[in-house]
Amino acid sequence: MTVRRSLATLAAALGLTLAVNGAVFAETSPQAQAAYDRGLAAHRAGDLPGAVTEWEEAAKQGHVAAAWILGNLYDKGAGVPQSDAKAYEYYLQATRGGQPEAAVRLGRIYLDDNEAIGLKRNYEAALKAFEVGALAARGDAQYYLGIMHRRGWGTSVDRTESLRWLMLSSKKRYAPALAEIGRIYMEGEGVERDRADGWAYFLLANRYGNDEQRAEANAYMERYDGWMKRGEKDEARSRADAWVSAFGGS
Numbered sequence: 001m002t003v004r005r006s007l008a009t010l011a012a013a014l015g016l017t018l019a020v021n022g023a024v025f026a027e028t029s030p031q032a033q034a035a036y037d038r039g040l041a042a043h044r045a046g047d048l049p050g051a052v053t054e055w056e057e058a059a060k061q062g063h064v065a066a067a068w069i070l071g072n073l074y075d076k077g078a079g080v081p082q083s084d085a086k087a088y089e090y091y092l093q094a095t096r097g098g099q100p101e102a103a104v105r106l107g108r109i110y111l112d113d114n115e116a117i118g119l120k121r122n123y124e125a126a127l128k129a130f131e132v133g134a135l136a137a138r139g140d141a142q143y144y145l146g147i148m149h150r151r152g153w154g155t156s157v158d159r160t161e162s163l164r165w166l167m168l169s170s171k172k173r174y175a176p177a178l179a180e181i182g183r184i185y186m187e188g189e190g191v192e193r194d195r196a197d198g199w200a201y202f203l204l205a206n207r208y209g210n211d212e213q214r215a216e217a218n219a220y221m222e223r224y225d226g227w228m229k230r231g232e233k234d235e236a237r238s239r240a241d242a243w244v245s246a247f248g249g250s
Contacts, residue, residue: 006184032061039066048079059090064097071102085117095129100136103129123154134165140170146177159190169248170201175209177238178202179217186224195228199236204243 005032028036028045039054049066051071080204088109094102109131113121127148133141146166163184169177182201185194202224204218 010095016221023042028063032058032063032066035061036063036066052080059093062097064094064099067093067097068099068102071105075105076132084114084115088114088117088119095132098132100133100138100141103132103136104138104141104144107133107141111144123148125154127154134168137168137172139169139174139177142166142172143174143177143180146180163190167199172246173204173208175205175213175217178205178208179213179220182217182221186220186227195224196232196239198224198236199233200230200239200243201239203236207240207244 029106034060034136039051039058042050042054046231051232054064055066055070059070066204068082069088071087071094072078073080074090075087075207076082090104091109093103095106106207107126109119110122111116112246113119127145128145130141132146134145142165145168146162146164148154149155149160149165166177166181166184170181178201183189184198184233185201186198199221202217202221206214209217212219240242
């Protein structure tokens with residue numbers, strides 16, 4: 001069983017988010033791989049504590065997938081005592097090994113800070129973490145980079161670079177990026193104001209978002225509804241339909 005297939009199996013079995021698309025795993029030693037494989041065997045036998053022991057040994061020897069799994073387990077308290085400190089430790093290791101979703105988790109930890117484990121907000125570290133995920137073409141990482149360049153978090157304010165990352169994220173159909181681009185066009189923030197474009201992006205965010213993200217898109221639409229002129233909403237719907245034809249996928 002490959003690393004990618006085994007991670008997908010664990011995701012289903014443990015109810016965790018263990019995405020591996022775009023992951024570029026660091027080289028691992030035969031000893032680390034053997035410990036990782038023993039962890040898989042223990043898990044298949046229903047022995048999660050034994051699996052954790054083996055994965056911790058594998059992670060000590062630099063196994064990226066083992067570190068990623070352990071970060072998820074300790075983050076969620078799934079089969080182990082919940083520990084923000086251990087989750088952070090393993091996400092950091094997995095990020096250094098090239099795991100892009102771990103990088104997004106790590107970046108958000110740096111953005112939010114965590115007083116319980118003595119971790120202060122660190123925009124520079126968050127930026128570096130999100131870059132790992134963004135270069136692996138993760139839409140959420142690209143969104144966060146866009147926000148950080150727009151707000152000057154860990155870097156200078158650069159609206160052009162911000163919009164570039166947001167556009168890349170939007171083409172992954174990542175709803176927060178779609179909503180932010182809508183706001184940018186409604187406000188004319190570093191771009192020529194275009195209400196029809198702004199409204200179109202809100203419609204797209206509503207289409208592709210989860211419940212929370214749709215609520216954010218709807219809040220923007222309520223805020224800007226009075227700005228819309230006759231015919232602009234119809235034009236926005238046409239533009240949104242054209243965007244779906246170009247980027248909406250199956």
